[in-house]
Amino acid sequence: EPEVTQTPSHQVTQMGQEVILRCVPISNHLYFYWYRQILGQKVEFLVSFYNNEISEKSEIFDDQFSVERPDGSNFTLKIRSTKLEDSAMYFCASSGQGAVNEQYFGPGTRLTVT
Amino acid sequence: QKEVEQNSGPLSVPEGAIASLNCTYSDRGSQSFFWYRQYSGKSPELIMSIYSNGDKEDGRFTAQLNKASQYVSLLIRDSQPSDSATYLCAVNGGSYIPTFGRGTSLIVHP
Numbered sequence: 001e002p003e004v005t006q007t008p009s010h011q012v013t014q015m016g017q018e019v020i021l022r023c024v025p026i027s028n029h030l031y032f033y034w035y036r037q038i039l040g041q042k043v044e045f046l047v048s049f050y051n052n053e054i055s056e057k058s059e060i061f062d063d064q065f066s067v068e069r070p071d072g073s074n075f076t077l078k079i080r081s082t083k084l085e086d087s088a089m090y091f092c093a094s095s096g097q098g099a100v101n102e103q104y105f106g107p108g109t110r111l112t113v114t
Numbered sequence: 115q116k117e118v119e120q121n122s123g124p125l126s127v128p129e130g131a132i133a134s135l136n137c138t139y140s141d142r143g144s145q146s147f148f149w150y151r152q153y154s155g156k157s158p159e160l161i162m163s164i165y166s167n168g169d170k171e172d173g174r175f176t177a178q179l180n181k182a183s184q185y186v187s188l189l190i191r192d193s194q195p196s197d198s199a200t201y202l203c204a205v206n207g208g209s210y211i212p213t214f215g216r217g218t219s220l221i222v223h224p
Contacts, residue, residue: 031210033211041216042202042214042215042216042217043158043202043204044214045212045213048210056209056210089157091158099163100210101146101163101206101210101212102148102160102163103212105150105157105158105159105160106157107156107157108156108157
């Protein structure tokens with residue numbers, strides 16, 4: 001069964017450093033998303049991406065964040081100048097043309113900012 | 115502000131019983147409703163979607179939607195210890211972006 005994959009599974013970085021989180025969505029999906037979940041809290045939407053551009057973004061997704069689809073398979077989230085409060089699980093998700101609302105999540109990247 | 119409310123639990127049920135999980139939402143214009151299961155330290159897994167009033171059954175799971183009451187529920191029949199997880203309710207308004215509740219922790223004890 002096709003699945004969303006994410007790398008790395010765990011990333012430790014120092015405050016102020018840049019990190020890139022990588023995702024490979026399900027191959028025939030066209031809509032891509034990033035979410036984060038701070039430990040013990042709810043899943044929060046960051047950004048959605050369709051047709052090579054951002055379609056929606058939340059208040060959390062400020063200038064510190066950017067997304068890119070550098071090739072036909074990868075979808076990346078870049079966090080510039082990380083802060084302690086960026087420590088969270090970051091989930092990538094994708095959905096297909098026929099069921100846009102039904103999103104399938106990757107296993108997540110645990111980001112720890114020290 | 116769109117809100118999705120769930121009782122955090124934990125909801126504890128014996129093996130073989132029916133577990134009933136509830137969710138209310140604030141946006142009356144919401145159109146799509148989802149239940150995700152999240153094991154500790156893992157990602158959300160989509161288990162049910164429902165778009166119209168009434169019941170939708172899939173195996174041991176039944177989702178129930180009442181738009182007039184702004185209420186959606188998930189029933190798990192013949193609960194198993196492997197069903198122990200946090201169940202997230204997610205609701206879409208006019209976009210494809212769901213608002214998630216905080217989740218209800220379910221414990222199924224043998």
